[in-house]
Amino acid sequence: GFSNSGSVLGTAIASLDGTIISSAGALHMEKNPLTNKALQQVINGASDFSTWVWQPLTGGKRETVMSFIRPVTFQNITAGYALVTFSQSGMTQSKRRAVQAIIGATLLIIALSIAMSFAMGRRITQPIDKLVDASRVIGSGEYTFRFKEKRKDELGLLMEAFNEMAEGMLEKSQVKSALSRYLSPGVARQVLSNLDDVSLSGKRIEGSVLFADISGFTSISEKTKAEELVGMLNRYFSLITCACAMNQGIVDKYMGDGVMLVFGAPEADKDHAFHAISCALLMQRLIAHENSQREAIGLYPVQFRVGVNTGSMLAGNMGSHERMEYTVVGDTVNLASRLCGITNSGQIVISREMYSRDDVTGRVLAGEYQSIRLRGISQPVSTYLVESLTADYQEIIETQFEEILRNESAGGCDV
Incomplete structure (x- = not known):
């Protein structure tokens, strides 16, 4: 049965002197000197195989x-020798x-390794890419x-x-946005930047203040729902707030029909006096436009006084530890x-001290108005009535x- 294997062409058992005792299939014949030579090499330990050419007795194809x-x-x-003959082809x-199988298995392993490495790399790098993209989104202000x-x-x-x-x-x-609705943006930024040190304190500054209220508000309120x-x-x-922000001021407070604006605080501004007057003139221009819009639909105009x-x-920060305001x-x-x-309706009145400032003189056109007496001050205070800015600066107002x-018209005051 063993000699009938497709890869085994012959088997034989030989005695110690090389005599074939039993054989089947292809076999070195005794007349072939290779037989004794091959056995002699085995006996001497020089080799344990020999290569020769065999042709079946049926006249088949010769093969090595x-x-x-x-x-x-x-x-x-040692009792004898066993011979097994295989087809070299x-x-x-x-x-x-076997080599092809090994190469195929190796290539398969390499391909699988590359695929797994790529998959693992993608699994690791994709979240990192997402984190980088998310950082850019957050950096642009999209906090949602x-x-x-x-x-x-x-x-x-x-x-x-x-x-x-x-x-x-x-x-x-959201807190900053909410604070900006109750505080001016500059004050809100100051509060948020010093959350660990919000205290009652103040400092002496050089600044300008604007007060404005509605003329005849009592009669208006009586006839209006x-x-x-x-x-x-x-x-x-809303229009006054836009004018204020446009001129680097802050809304200090609303008081019924009036408003108080501050320039030069909390952030210093060397031109605070000029900006306060520019704001007043811009308010005057916006109020006149709004009044024309109201009159066009049958509503009464509203006039403001400005000092x-x-x-x-x-x-x-003024107030108490429980409640304070800037x-x-x-x-x-x-x-x-x-x-x-x-001040009369539609007028802007400033003090003489303000009109004589370097950042006002030469840029603001004003005329003498009247002198007023204040409690605790012996000399009357001279005032001026603002008419406009000089031509170059009036263009800025427009x-x-x-x-x-x-x-x-786009939905808000974005300044």
Whole structure:
């Protein structure tokens, strides 16, 4: 049965002297000298195989074969020799198939390794790319971005931390936005930048203050429904707020039908006096335009009185530890309020001290108005009635006026 194997061409058993005792299939014949020579090499330990050419007795194709000869031992005694003959071409084919199988398996392993490496690389790099993209989104102010992917590895923890950070930044942005509705943006920034040190304190500064209120407000309120009155006030206050922001000022407070604006605080401004007067003229221009719009639909016009003053004042957080507000106080502030009180409808009145400032003289056109007496001051205070800015600067007022109207039509005052 063994000699009938497709790869085995013959088998034989030989005695110690090389006599063939039993054989089947291809065999070295005794007349072939290779037989004795091959056995002699095995006996001498020089080789255990020989290669020769075999042709079947049936006249078949000649082929190269290989015979392996090994001693048969029993209890360390050599009893004879066993010969097995194989087809060399079959062995070569088997070897080739084995090499091909090894090469194929190697290439498959390499391909699988590359595919797995790519898949693992993508699994690692994709979240990193997403984190980079998310950082750009957050950096642009889109704090609502969140990772929805859930992972149980280190990248998952990093994504969760990123979401928590974005949530914190969103909350801070919302707080800042809410504060900006109750405080001027500059004050809101100051509060947010010093959350650990919000205290009652103040410092002496040089600044300007503007007071404005509606002429004849009592009679207006008596003939106007409450809802209409609130809407009207909010409309005019919105325009005043835009004019204030356009000229680097802040809204200190709204007081019924009046408003108080501050220039030069909390952020210093060397041209605070000029900006305060420019704001007053821009307010005057916006109010006139709004009145024309109201009259076109049958509503009454509204006139404001404006008083502006400049000088030294105390600026800081005023009130109690439980409730405080950023504001300015002092004689300069009181005089601005008094100037507003003596002004007629549609007028802007400033003090002589303000009109003589370097950043005002040569840029503001004003005429002498009247002198007023203040309690505690022996000499009367001279005042001036503002008419306009000089030609070059008046063009800036018109440019600001048109910009505010464009922003209003777009849905808000974006300055």
